[in-house]
Amino acid sequence: MFHIYCPYCAEYREEEEFHPKGQAHIARPADPTATSDDTWGEYLFFRDNPRGVHHELWVHAVGCRKFFNITRDTRSYAILETYRMGDQPSVTAESMILAERDAECGVTSTATMQGVPS
Amino acid sequence: MPRFAYFDPHPAQAVTTQSPLHHFVASASGEGSAVALREHAFLDHLILRGEPAVMIDVVQSVLGLTLPTEPQTLVLGDAGSLQWLSPDEWLLIVAAGDGFRLQRALCEALGKSHFSIVDVSGGQTVLELHGECAVAVLMKSTVYDVDPGRFPVGKGVTSVFAKATAVIRRVGEERWELIVRRSFADYCLRWLLDAGEEYGIDYQPAKARVASARKSASNMEAVS
Numbered sequence: 001m002f003h004i005y006c007p008y009c010a011e012y013r014e015e016e017e018f019h020p021k022g023q024a025h026i027a028r029p030a031d032p033t034a035t036s037d038d039t040w041g042e043y044l045f046f047r048d049n050p051r052g053v054h055h056e057l058w059v060h061a062v063g064c065r066k067f068f069n070i071t072r073d074t075r076s077y078a079i080l081e082t083y084r085m086g087d088q089p090s091v092t093a094e095s096m097i098l099a100e101r102d103a104e105c106g107v108t109s110t111a112t113m114q115g116v117p118s
Numbered sequence: 119m120p121r122f123a124y125f126d127p128h129p130a131q132a133v134t135t136q137s138p139l140h141h142f143v144a145s146a147s148g149e150g151s152a153v154a155l156r157e158h159a160f161l162d163h164l165i166l167r168g169e170p171a172v173m174i175d176v177v178q179s180v181l182g183l184t185l186p187t188e189p190q191t192l193v194l195g196d197a198g199s200l201q202w203l204s205p206d207e208w209l210l211i212v213a214a215g216d217g218f219r220l221q222r223a224l225c226e227a228l229g230k231s232h233f234s235i236v237d238v239s240g241g242q243t244v245l246e247l248h249g250e251c252a253v254a255v256l257m258k259s260t261v262y263d264v265d266p267g268r269f270p271v272g273k274g275v276t277s278v279f280a281k282a283t284a285v286i287r288r289v290g291e292e293r294w295e296l297i298v299r300r301s302f303a304d305y306c307l308r309w310l311l312d313a314g315e316e317y318g319i320d321y322q323p324a325k326a327r328v329a330s331a332r333k334s335a336s337n338m339e340a341v342s
């Protein structure tokens with residue numbers, strides 16, 4: 001079980017209160033009628049399945065019932081950050097690679113872990 | 119055409135209203151009881167939705183309550199209680215018969231703003247746990263941390279309760295309220311009676327049914 005930080009309730013809550021809702025930041029084509037079948041099919045059905053950093057949409061179903069984003073490492077299940085709808089992630093695959101490189105060079109990483117296993 | 123659709127749940131002609139817990143009888147251990155359980159039936163529940171900036175002044179002027187904008191907070195006043203549910207959603211609980219009048223007064227005051235007010239009185243009920251072991255009963259029932267040190271008076275959360283969900287709020291030092299769905303009320307009450315057995319839980323049912331009627335016709339005229 002995890003304690004997940006809800007950016008709207010502004011506190012850590014039990015994982016039981018949340019539901020995952022798939023990949024985040026999927027933009028709907030601006031003009032569906034002028035969109036090719038391939039592009040529309042990509043939008044509707046095709047999702048990333050990365051090994052490592054993944055940005056996901058979650059809902060605080062038994063709480064404030066707001067949707068928000070979680071950046072999660074699919075290898076370790078570590079939650080790297082949570083942020084509100086409309087915001088952009090500060091932790092990305094690229095920033096993680098840079099942080100790892102810095103760590104190898106002996107530079108202290110400022111990335112903080114938000115997921116606290118309970 | 120009127121801008122709002124109003125539904126008066128307390129019509130002029132008396133209609134019998136039944137508590138979702140109407141079929142329960144009193145139960146008490148007989149020995150010293152460390153927790154009491156009561157239903158506050160037939161209160162009026164309204165869900166207010168809108169941006170805090172839109173709601174705050176109107177709530178103050180119509181209800182005399184300060185809109186709680188901090189997450190997990192609750193204000194108690196003469197008019198009733200107002201609880202934060204989400205950044206743009208609040209639960210207002212007032213005395214039976216006050217809801218319709220206040221709903222109209224709020225709608226009039228909010229005018230053309232973007233908002234919604236829905237009467238959910240029939241969909242939920244309030245249970246009160248009172249006594250030194252109230253918190254012990256809650257600790258067995260919810261995943262939320264209800265330790266009194268972490269859960270001050272005036273805090274309220276929506277969380278998991280048993281295998282259902284409930285609004286859990288602390289309204290006094292040893293006084294807690296649960297707001298449960300009508301359809302879960304039977305299950306939640308049975309759960310509480312079982313969880314409270316070791317503390318000699320004392321349950322006295324509310325009046326099981328009332329012939330509801332408009333509180334006062336003159337009150338109605340004041341806002342229409």
Ligand SMILES: [Zn+2]
Nearest residue numbers: 006009060064
């Ligand atoms: Zn939340």
